[in-house]
Amino acid sequence: MNWRNIFTVYLKELRDTVRDRRTLLSTLVLPTVLMPCLVFSAGTVASRIIHKASAEIPTVALIGAKASPAVRTALEANPRLRLVAATDDWRTRIADKKLRAAVEIPDDFDAALERGTPALVKFYNYESELRSGLAVSELRRFFTDYRDKLVAARLRERGLSPAFVRPFELRSQNVAPPEKVGGNSIGGLIPYLFIIFCFVGAIYPAIDLTAGEKERGTLETILCSPVGRTDLVLGKFLMVLTASLATVLCSLASMGISLLLGGSLLLKNGAAVAGAMAGAMPTLDPLGVLAVVAMVLPFAMLFSALLMTIALFAKSIKEAQTYVTPLVVLVILPAMMALLPGVELNTKLALVPILNLSLVSKELVSGVWHWPHLALIFGSSCLYAAAALALCVRMFNREDVLFRA
Amino acid sequence: MIAVRGLTKIFRDKKRGEIRAVDDVSFTCPAGRIYGLLGANGAGKTTTLRLLATLLQPTAGEASVADCDVRTQPEQVRSRIGFLATSTALYGRLTARETIAYFGRLNGLSDERIAARTRELADELDMHEFLDRRVEKFSTGMKQKTSIARTLVHDPAVLVFDEPTLGLDVMAARAIVRFVRDCRDRGKTVLYSTHVMSEVEKLCDTIGIIHCGRLVAEGTQAELAARFGDTDMEEIFVRAVGATEANA
Numbered sequence: 001m002n003w004r005n006i007f008t009v010y011l012k013e014l015r016d017t018v019r020d021r022r023t024l025l026s027t028l029v030l031p032t033v034l035m036p037c038l039v040f041s042a043g044t045v046a047s048r049i050i051h052k053a054s055a056e057i058p059t060v061a062l063i064g065a066k067a068s069p070a071v072r073t074a075l076e077a078n079p080r081l082r083l084v085a086a087t088d089d090w091r092t093r094i095a096d097k098k099l100r101a102a103v104e105i106p107d108d109f110d111a112a113l114e115r116g117t118p119a120l121v122k123f124y125n126y127e128s129e130l131r132s133g134l135a136v137s138e139l140r141r142f143f144t145d146y147r148d149k150l151v152a153a154r155l156r157e158r159g160l161s162p163a164f165v166r167p168f169e170l171r172s173q174n175v176a177p178p179e180k181v182g183g184n185s186i187g188g189l190i191p192y193l194f195i196i197f198c199f200v201g202a203i204y205p206a207i208d209l210t211a212g213e214k215e216r217g218t219l220e221t222i223l224c225s226p227v228g229r230t231d232l233v234l235g236k237f238l239m240v241l242t243a244s245l246a247t248v249l250c251s252l253a254s255m256g257i258s259l260l261l262g263g264s265l266l267l268k269n270g271a272a273v274a275g276a277m278a279g280a281m282p283t284l285d286p287l288g289v290l291a292v293v294a295m296v297l298p299f300a301m302l303f304s305a306l307l308m309t310i311a312l313f314a315k316s317i318k319e320a321q322t323y324v325t326p327l328v329v330l331v332i333l334p335a336m337m338a339l340l341p342g343v344e345l346n347t348k349l350a351l352v353p354i355l356n357l358s359l360v361s362k363e364l365v366s367g368v369w370h371w372p373h374l375a376l377i378f379g380s381s382c383l384y385a386a387a388a389l390a391l392c393v394r395m396f397n398r399e400d401v402l403f404r405a
Numbered sequence: 406m407i408a409v410r411g412l413t414k415i416f417r418d419k420k421r422g423e424i425r426a427v428d429d430v431s432f433t434c435p436a437g438r439i440y441g442l443l444g445a446n447g448a449g450k451t452t453t454l455r456l457l458a459t460l461l462q463p464t465a466g467e468a469s470v471a472d473c474d475v476r477t478q479p480e481q482v483r484s485r486i487g488f489l490a491t492s493t494a495l496y497g498r499l500t501a502r503e504t505i506a507y508f509g510r511l512n513g514l515s516d517e518r519i520a521a522r523t524r525e526l527a528d529e530l531d532m533h534e535f536l537d538r539r540v541e542k543f544s545t546g547m548k549q550k551t552s553i554a555r556t557l558v559h560d561p562a563v564l565v566f567d568e569p570t571l572g573l574d575v576m577a578a579r580a581i582v583r584f585v586r587d588c589r590d591r592g593k594t595v596l597y598s599t600h601v602m603s604e605v606e607k608l609c610d611t612i613g614i615i616h617c618g619r620l621v622a623e624g625t626q627a628e629l630a631a632r633f634g635d636t637d638m639e640e641i642f643v644r645a646v647g648a649t650e651a652n653a
Contacts, residue, residue, distance in 0.1 A: 004510075005510075005511060008507065008510045008511055009511075012496075012499070012503075012507050015498075015499070015503070016496060016498050016499065019498040020498060216494055216497070217492050217493065217494030218493075218494050218495065218496055220460065220490065220492045220493050220494075221493040221494060221495065221555075222511075223460050224458045224459075224460055224483060224486070224488040224493065225483060225508055225511045225512065226480050226481075226483040226484035226511060226512055226513070227511045228480055399460075399461050399462065402460075403455075403460075403461070
């Protein structure tokens with residue numbers, strides 16, 4: 001192995017890549033710009049939709065309650081609901097979003113309450129429709145209030161205290177540290193994003209430096225120079241690895257900036273809201289996040305070597321893209337499995353690539369450092385990466401791969 | 406010098422079976438001579454050259470380049486050879502100077518030596534005007550000059566040219582031919598593959614005609630003229646190839 005040659009190849013590939021707009025776009029610009037754009041645009045749009053929906057007074061159809069003026073009057077007096085008489089096509093009107101919901105009250109509701117007979121109030125809504133859901137929430141709040149007042153009145157009549165029907169209260173309290181809550185809720189998402197960016201960042205350079213060189217006819221030029229095949233592969237591999245890690249770091253920096261900017265915007269918009277959000281927002285262990293980045297390193301190596309090996313088979317960039325694109329799904333699936341509730345890291349799963357990283361990252365950002373698992377995952381990943389690199393060197397020594405006609 | 410003995414290359418294809426791209430080829434080219442390898446497309450010229458440049462491994466036979474064995478000393482062979490083929494393109498995003506420097510470094514040259522060689526080659530090939538421009542913007546002639554400079558940066562003892570004038574205009578082609586002749590005059594061993602008969606007549610000291618992977622005729626132009634009863638190189642080629650096909 002000649003380190004001078006490896007470094008020469010690496011520097012040349014780095015210079016070549018930096019001058020290539022397409023690689024820069026996919027490796028640096030997209031992950032850097034995309035993340036804040038997604039966070040801000042999605043956040044702004046969602047907040048506007050929710051704000052607008054909450055400000056709307058929902059139109060609700062009233063079915064029944066013909067002989068129940070008391071409940072009817074109370075409902076009509078509620079400023080947060082616009083009550084209309086139900087027509088025959090009220091179900092269609094809810095589906096057409098002309099009505100947000102409907103409430104069905106028995107005709108003798110008032111009388112039933114007087115008698116002490118249980119009565120049934122039914123709500124009709126359009127499941128998964130935000131405004132319909134808000135209308136039902138308001139109806140539910142109104143009727144819960146109405147029932148509580150009635151119960152309180154009945155207890156007063158009988159000279160009983162409210163504790164008679166509510167002998168004890170229920171309250172739950174979180175004892176998990178905030179970073180543990182964060183690890184379980186969004187901890188799985190962090191490595192998921194890192195894995196995707198790590199893989200995506202390596203795709204274009206890996207294709208460009210192998211199939212791209214074949215297509216442009218430069219591979220034969222470098223193969224007839226004295227540089228050894230192993231040195232050539234290592235130089236190219238280091239470049240693909242650089243691109244992959246640069247993408248991860250850019251996305252990490254971009255995520256950090258997005259969260260910081262998002263936080264400052266929140267503070268600007270209202271200290272009270274910001275305070276409430278800060279209490280609700282899970283926090284992550286920063287040392288754990290750094291450890292996740294370190295754990296990503298052997299995976300970046302594995303992806304770089306594998307992508308180069310696969311892309312080298314292709315005769316053109318287009319053919320290489322055909323081979324590589326389906327692999328994205330193979331990478332996403334195990335990463336997503338870690339997001340499923342109940343999937344916990346054990347010795348067997350610690351040997352499953354990608355899934356092991358996702359699971360251990362969940363622990364790391366929660367502040368849990370299980371050293372035997374960390375060592376097993378890092379060691380096995382390094383072994384997989386070394387095997388992939390050896391395979392890549394082997395492919396670069398195969399005439400039928402290099403000069404595939 | 407180049408010494409080739411019984412060189413054979415067999416490709417195995419699932420559909421076409423066994424293909425003998427180079428079949429028992431033997432020839433020698435001493436220093437200070439140009440050996441012209443003449444053949445039609447698909448005759449086996451490029452495969453022969455790739456075997457000599459150690460891009461491919463021979464199936465059988467032996468070959469040495471500047472006293473280094475292509476099979477056992479591939480890296481030494483490549484450091485003593487300058488290989489220029491139609492399939493050896495340049496990196497579009499590098500400048501001509503960066504391209505020369507890159508191959509100089511891979512050949513173990515120091516930065517001072519690379520700078521000196523770049524000046525010499527730019528003088529010889531008249532490259533100063535475009536030395537610091539990116540290759541992707543070059544004309545075919547400028548690209549070919551840069552390719553030659555890249556091939557010669559380490560001043561190799563053996564030069565292998567595969568159709569170096571392909572796609573060039575008359576003036577650029579003449580300049581390349583003149584340059585190859587200069588290399589021969591400086592004592593380099595030159596292997597020149599082409600199917601342009603006029604270039605063979607102008608340049609080559611010894612000519613080998615290759616057809617269907619086999620060397621079917623070899624000699625100086627005078628020897629070939631005497632053997633095939635014609636002085637026109639095109640006629641000689643047609644008769645050599647025709648005789649092989651008739652025998653087959």
